[in-house]
Amino acid sequence: MHHTPIQTPSRPKTIALAELVAAFSYALDLAEGQPAGHCVRACWIGSHIGRALGLPARNRDDLYYTLLLKDLGCSSNAARICELYQADDLAFKAGYKTVATGLAATIHFIAARTATAAPAPLHRRAAAIGNIFANGDRIAQELTVARCTRGADIARSLRFSPAVSAGIYHLDEHWDGSGRPDALRGDEIPLASRIALLAQVVDVFHTHAGRAAAIDEVRRRSGSWFDPALTAAFAKVAEDEMFWTGLTSPFLDSRLVMLAPIEHLRNVDEDYLDDIAAAFGQVIDAKSAFTAGHSGRVADLAAEIGDAMGVPVARRRWLHRAALLHDVGKLGVSNSILDKPGPLDDREWVKMRDHAVHTQAILGRVGVLADIAPVAAAHHERLDGGGYPLGLKDHQIRRETRIITVCDYYDALSSDRSYRAAMSPDDALAIITADIGTAVDGDCVEALRAVVRRA
Numbered sequence: 001m002h003h004t005p006i007q008t009p010s011r012p013k014t015i016a017l018a019e020l021v022a023a024f025s026y027a028l029d030l031a032e033g034q035p036a037g038h039c040v041r042a043c044w045i046g047s048h049i050g051r052a053l054g055l056p057a058r059n060r061d062d063l064y065y066t067l068l069l070k071d072l073g074c075s076s077n078a079a080r081i082c083e084l085y086q087a088d089d090l091a092f093k094a095g096y097k098t099v100a101t102g103l104a105a106t107i108h109f110i111a112a113r114t115a116t117a118a119p120a121p122l123h124r125r126a127a128a129i130g131n132i133f134a135n136g137d138r139i140a141q142e143l144t145v146a147r148c149t150r151g152a153d154i155a156r157s158l159r160f161s162p163a164v165s166a167g168i169y170h171l172d173e174h175w176d177g178s179g180r181p182d183a184l185r186g187d188e189i190p191l192a193s194r195i196a197l198l199a200q201v202v203d204v205f206h207t208h209a210g211r212a213a214a215i216d217e218v219r220r221r222s223g224s225w226f227d228p229a230l231t232a233a234f235a236k237v238a239e240d241e242m243f244w245t246g247l248t249s250p251f252l253d254s255r256l257v258m259l260a261p262i263e264h265l266r267n268v269d270e271d272y273l274d275d276i277a278a279a280f281g282q283v284i285d286a287k288s289a290f291t292a293g294h295s296g297r298v299a300d301l302a303a304e305i306g307d308a309m310g311v312p313v314a315r316r317r318w319l320h321r322a323a324l325l326h327d328v329g330k331l332g333v334s335n336s337i338l339d340k341p342g343p344l345d346d347r348e349w350v351k352m353r354d355h356a357v358h359t360q361a362i363l364g365r366v367g368v369l370a371d372i373a374p375v376a377a378a379h380h381e382r383l384d385g386g387g388y389p390l391g392l393k394d395h396q397i398r399r400e401t402r403i404i405t406v407c408d409y410y411d412a413l414s415s416d417r418s419y420r421a422a423m424s425p426d427d428a429l430a431i432i433t434a435d436i437g438t439a440v441d442g443d444c445v446e447a448l449r450a451v452v453r454r455a
Contacts, residue, residue, distance in 0.1 A: 015268050015368045018260035021068050022253055023365040024280055028071040030332035030358060031078065031287065033094035035207055040256055043067035044247055045237075046199035047259045052233040057261040059191070064260055065160055066167030066192040067199060073151025073168070075331055076286040077143045082335035084139060086115040086128050089335050097204045101221055107133075144172050144180040150286060158279050159272070167192030171200075174225045186227075194227050198234060201225070203247075211244060273368065274321065281324040287331060288338045290417050299323035301407040301451065308447040309403070321369065323404045326376040329358030341418045356380055356389040379404045382439040402441040406432060406448050409440065425452050 025039035032038070046067040050060045074093075081089040092113055099109045110132055115125040132139060152169040156162075170184060170193035177185035198218060206214035215238055222231040237243050246255055268276070281295035302323040306316040330338065333355050337348045344352060356377050363373035378392060378401045385393030413428035423431075429449055436442040 016257060016260070017266040017268050017272075018064070018068075018257050020268055020273075020276065020366060020368065021065065022256055023367070024276070024362075025068045025071075026365055027280065027283065027328050027331050027362045028069070028074060030329075030362070031075045031090075031283070032071045033090035033092075034097075034204070037252065038203055038207070039068050039071060040252055041203045041207075041247055042070065042196065042199040044252060044256055044259070045202050045234075046195045047256075048237045048243055049195050049199065049230060049233050052237050053230075055191075059163075061261045062161055062163040062167065063192045063195060065155075065164045067196050069151070069155055069158075069160070069164070070168055070171050070196045070200065071151070072154050072283065073147040073149065073286075075283050076150035077146045078287050079289055079335045079339055080143060080146065082339065084128075084132065085110070085113065086124075087113050087336070088116070090332070091334070097200075098208050101224065141180055148172065148181050154279050154282055157282075158276060163190065163192065166190045167196060169193075171196055173197075175227050176224045178224070189227075194230055198226050198230055202234065206247070211238075268368070270317070274317070277321045277324045277369075280328065284325070284327050284331060288335060290339060290415070291327070291330075294411055294415065295324050295327060297411050298326065298404065298407045301411065301448075302403050304451045305403050305407065305444060305447045306400075308450055309399075309443065315400075318372070319400050319403065322372040322376045322400060323407060325363060325369070325372065326359065326379045326404055326408065327355065328362050329355035329360075329377070332358040339418045343419075353380070353388045360389075374398075375400045376404065379408050381405070383441065384438045387439070399441075399444075402444045403447075406440050406444045409435075410448060410452070 022040055022043070025043075026036055029036055029038045043064060047060065047064055050063045055063065078089040081087070081092055085092055095113060096109060099105050111129055114132060115128045148169045148171065151171075152165040155165045155168050167190050170182070170190050173179035173182065173184045173189040173193055174197075175186060175189070175194070177183050179189075201217055201221065202214045205217045215235075218226065218231050218234055222228050246252060249255060278296070281299065285291050285293060285295050299320045303316045303320045306319050311319065333351055337344060337352055340348070356379070360373050360377035363369050363376060366373075375398055377389065378387075378397060381387035381390065381392040381397050381401065383394050383397065385391050409432055410428055413423045413431060414425060416422045429445075429452065432440060432445055432448070436445055
């Protein structure tokens with residue numbers, strides 16, 4: 001059996017935090033069911049509003065990162081949305097953002113979208129809809145609190161200021177006090193939250209129906225959802241044709257980095273990069289109760305196996321990051337598939353396999369982690385060529401990927417899943433051992449066995 005040799009990676013270049021966070025925000029777009037670049041576009045919109053207001057650099061810095069990371073907690077309510085509404089959580093989230101204001105529109109949307117993840121008998125749909133309408137306020141509060149609390153907590157772990165955490169936590173507050181989670185009113189709502197919500201609505205409606213629709217929606221919600229002073233600032237921004245040209249530019253990512261307040265540009269060293277990878281591992285694992293802690297366990301196990309196999313220290317750190325992020329593409333898979341208690345049908349398997357493609361696409365955007373992307377994305381490849389997404393075989397599969405594959409395999413077998421209980425370590429190892437030479441690397445399995453027995 002031939003292995004692609006382990007190569008010592010070049011030391012990651014110091015990278016601007018703004019560039020790194022913007023790249024990772026594409027993962028949040030996946031989890032929120034939004035078209036790629038939603039958070040980046042919202043940041044462009046909100047940053048222009050901040051400038052129109054004359055905000056000082058410190059406030060623009062907090063606003064900038066609040067906008068990019070506004071959806072940091074979005075994966076934490078996905079499973080609950082799927083359970084309560086019996087619908088594809090991604091499609092539900094995306095559709096709900098385009099619902100017009102007003103009770104009638106909300107009722108129509110919920111009635112049309114509930115119990116649609118799979119064909120459902122009428123009585124089941126009626127029961128689900130009845131439960132939602134009977135407990136609607138409690139359900140909405142529960143989902144919002146879960147999302148906002150997790151997002152604010154992760155922002156703190158990423159070393160952002162309390163203002164950024166508060167901006168994320170209060171994203172769904174409304175100017176008239178009708179929002180969540182704390183029903184704040186007027187100037188009680190952090191300014192970054194007020195701008196972020198407005199920017200979000202502008203991008204959703206602009207992407208969905210065009211410029212006029214976005215402008216009209218902001219005007220319609222002024223005084224209820226939005227601070228009238230902010231709607232006036234946006235109206236001023238919207239008069240500039242260059243603003244709209246930039247919003248649709250294929251070079252928006254690089255233009256946005258240039259908008260980051262120069263006085264507060266921050267660089268990312270390797271320790272900070274580890275923290276960012278760990279934080280997004282939390283975002284990934286929050287998608288499903290059955291994967292809680294999965295990314296961290298796979299990463300720790302991969303580092304131990306790397307040590308047992310003589311992987312150099314610097315390379316083990318690199319491997320740990322790759323393992324933390326190997327499932328980032330699952331943010332783009334509905335929980336109706338991830339948490340399905342039975343076997344997946346052909347259509348569902350196609351969508352599940354797509355998570356590896358999403359992993360490649362997301363990590364490929366993160367310049368300092370671009371060399372990790374093909375290694376992490378290939379963790380479902382098999383030595384016999386029967387894996388996905390590329391059908392790689394034997395020598396085409398790198399040693400680091402082989403390590404991540406056995407770690408992912410072992411943790412999946414030894415953890416509870418929607419369709420079965422956790423297996424014992426011995427039973428899990430027996431199943432993996434039977435796949436040596438076809439799916440997994442024998443040397444990696446032996447190292448796994450030694451690490452598990454030592455533990």
